[in-house]
Amino acid sequence: MTAEIDRKIAVILVADVVGYSKHMERDENATLKAYAECEKLLKTCLKKYKGSIFNTAGDSALAEFPSAVNAVECGVAFQNEIKKRNESDKTEVKLEFRIGINMGDVVKKEGNLFGDGVNIAARLEALAQPNGISISKSVYDLVVPKTKMTFNDLGVQKVKQNEFHAFDILLDPSQKRTLKTKSSSMLPIIGAVAAALVLVVGVFYFNKTEELTAKKRVISSKPLVFVTSIDSSRLSDDDKKYVEGITGNVISSLSKSKSIRLVPTKTAKNFEEKKVSSDELFERHGVKFLVSSSLQIVDSDARINIEISDLEKKQIIISSIKELKLKSIFSFQDQFGESILSEFLVNVLNQKGLYESYFSWREMPISTQQLIQYVNFRSEMGKFTEQGFVNASTILSEMKKWPGPSTPEDWLVQDTWLNFYGMMKKKIPINQDNLTKLKRELDKTIEIKPSPENYASRALLSFYTQMINCEEAFEDLNLAHKKAGNADSYGYASIVYGRCGNSKKAAENARNAFDLLPVDTNWRATTRLAFRLYEDNQIEEMYSLLEGVVDAIDIPVSIQALLAYDKLKNGDEQAAKYYFSKAKANRYSKNVLAQAIYSKDIRKDAIATLESFKY
Template sequence: MIILHLNFYERITISTINRKLAVIFATDVVGYSKHMEKNEDESVKTLRACENILKDLFKKYEGRLFNSGGDSFFAEFPSAVSSVECASEFQERLNEFYSQNDLPIKLQFRIGIHMGDVIKEKRNLLGDGVNIAARLEALAQPAGVTISKSIFDLVNGKVDLSFNDLGLQKVKENEFHAYDILLSKSQKRTLRASSKPMLRNLAILASVSTIVIIGIIFYFQSDTIPVSKTQMMPIDKPSILVMPFENQTGNSDNDFIGFGVTSNIISTLSINDSIMVSSSSTGKYVQERNYTDKEISRNYGVQYLLRGDVQGTEGAFRVTLQMTDLKSSEVVWSKLFDFGELKQLFPVQEKISLAILEQLSVKTRGSQLSDVNYFTNPEAYRNYLNAWSAFGLKTVDGSQKAEKLWKKAIELDPSNRRLNFMMAWVNWRKVTMRISDNPKRDMEKAYNIALNAIDEFTEWTTPKALAGLIELFLKKYDEACGRIPTLLQASKDHSDLGMANLVIHSCGRLEEAIENYEKIMLSNPHHQAWIFYMYNHALIENTQYDKAENFALTKLNEKHNWSGVDQTLYLQLAYLYELKGSKKKAKKMFELHKAIDGKGKTGEIIHKEFITARDKTYLNELISALKPYGLTEK
């Protein structure tokens, strides 16, 4: 990672503002956090190589790098032509570099270029000119370049490049006319143009009530599908923006402390599959623009905002943290961390990052994570939390990642007996996802581990719940359903209740299961995504068809961290519309379910997702009803 020690805390006075017109080049790595998660060392090596290529081209085309956020770069150019030529050559050079080197990680860059008014602050540039370049970069395709009309007008006819007119586009609060540079024929695309501001405002003023009425009819009666996932929508995992920590020590030499803490927090959160964290450059940008909490919530769609500062002097430093829920405007968590000498900074950074990771994990699991009391090794606890997040994805890769992380945690903290229980989940998942080479053996392993954990930790709910699910799988229905009173009595939080409710639902107690699902979703909207389709299964089984339809349509206008949720919701809608006799809608929903991965679900997969159901009648009826639309058994 490239660390640039900049002081972001000095304020600009009105008398020193220096404006100018500039050509701004903005670029960023596509999916860098995912690459870091996959292979940190190789990602950093590749980034360094790409940075060297970029800086060589900046020198060739007289570009000046004025800001860098590790995987993002901002440069100023003397002309529009030189910036465009630099961008196109950079993408060409990257292709050559990758074709000549067999690398495990190949990074792609997006580039945006704009000419506009900027504020000069020392060697840095701020303002709308930089903003719009960043928005164009976000609009660009991977390995692509997108430019504004102000650049297009200056370079058209002067460079040997082709362009694709994207029309008027709106990203965040910025509206601009954009063009793609066509570096290959495959980059030709069509984006929906933004409506003209005057017409849009007149329409709003003239027909607010009409829109509301039409919207209701449109939502419940039309053939229209849920909105595109490229729009800003609610997400099923907590999202957070980490602001740069302020240096309040009175000594600018201590700027690096806040910078280091901020970077460590973002790096820690970025590798967790159940948390969405904004980039460090976003936090810097928001701070420079002095956005209010409401503006941050509106512009970036994040739920949580983390602020912090560094106080004190050598020998008595203090880091303060404060997490705000932007929806309620309430401070939901705060903590102090004290340390003396600077050599203690790194372990303190780890404690801070782990504390925040723990708090956000509470939002996804619905548990107060009292498990921390059983850990003696912080790294083991970090692996434990990240394993739960990977496990919650319900994918083969996620399950295998969780197994590795849990095994690593056991190695690091062998005295933590509760960690051994995680292997029960590993074996359960192998069987239910049909990736076990010996299902009978692995399920027996899972069952024995769960029973041993019940004996050793008598007040722990999770092993009891898993034992109940395994008993349902093994068709030991009376034993499983007989556990329900104990499970409900032992449930201490919504994570426990969620596990218990799977047994309740599987045993056919639908009214009770629906009530519990609704309690969990109301108090914990970022619960792991399986709860959404299981709740909807319960509604359909209980013949609450209209409620199930409305719920599925609502949830399909949200982003989920597992695509299987959307697939199941579309499948449920197809079944509901078939029951209602609306075959056209049913066919559309079935096709949308299939389009997500190009294959769609099979009867076998549908049974696997609800493998613990005692009564299979509903699942069999759903499968039978959708066979005419192309649903297969296997």
């Protein structure tokens, strides 16, 4: 016998933080603190206007009200409180909210509300402006005679399968706007949010412990890692003291790597309490890697079983056992955290291979801290900015203090790259003496180790400093890839071939570099490949490559500008406006494309086209 469905008419208010993920990327602790302050303001307003939250998770909230007037007055009061908070000089992180309010038919099940009434409230929230409130006609008709608020008629809007008549509440005259009715023009902006909200119909988030929400999966070049609580079931009551707070210690250790993101401790606990499945962790929360571990202790010996799963591929990629000695509790927990960090750096992010490629001369074993230091050195070098040069110089000075025997020649590769970096950033004069020194250093690196990356480095650096021409550079690249190269050598080759006008070889080598990187931090390899594909007129493949990247929170401004240019060339001004507005918000300047596009004709046209684009 079918259970009776519990239906009713309800007024639903949906609120969402604008750009929450970016705030978290900048300063997680400060954002969580700010979020807690805003949560307190919301709860105060809800209490005053008799609203109630019926489910929470993440940076959004969904609440039910007894009347439309109460819901609207609560929304206005909350936005006014947020405005006051943001205007204060004492406010460190200024959060903005969007609010949507609808009245409609809902289904009540297990304390949650579902149905079109909730769906349309979510669509209205996505339609709202930052610091704004959008309401449906059903709400508008009820509140107009009973309030003195000013409204702006947006007409009939269609988002996905939902079509509704919408109104803005004008908290400020500057919020007045005109939207096309039944238009898909807003879809590039709100489509991802709207589609994701369908997944959590009836779920309203306002939980400061959630960095990632079920309404939308955050995309980033840095994979999200979820560290589960350690399995201590085999430990005696006395030995369990070693695992108290150890999960937080592991998270702290992993946070030393700039190549990954971590699910915050409280969120992780929330996931475990709700027994969130692996599929849901990946599909709804964007978790890429799951780290689980167990501990056995016998006398003063400890055995750690570490298992790392790739939730996207649905397979265990690491299963290892490590033996540790029990000393003090804190010492043991530090060792435990370092062990898991080492597994990540060496076997997941594959950074040991790069390390050993450049430091095969080292007699002493690689330590986790040294590996992190080297990865950070490469990260600063990759920025190719003046500050990056300064930071890389400082890190290299510290690296040269590593324990164990070494000679100046052992650090020749790093010194050579730093000297080149300094010349390009005008920190070191580009004169004949320095160029001769650079050439001598490049030749010496190959004499010491004729590896793919050293041949490719000589080709790239010599070509960039105009010591050799394209054909001479190609000779070194042929030697570099006589057998097989690595991510560095193929990446350098793509630059040389691109600068020399061989777009097909440039794209081929960029693809090889991309395929060899397990994690593409900051989308560097992706960006390089996208531009090389575009220059080789492989447009369809470029869009296929960027399909999962364009909505990333750390998408490079150069990609946004490239897409804006391509859309303009193909007559799609609406999409061009979307991408270019994002590029401008990320501090776009013509130098971005000047550096990224190697083809002179395309570069000139792209810069001119975007400079004249009136959006």
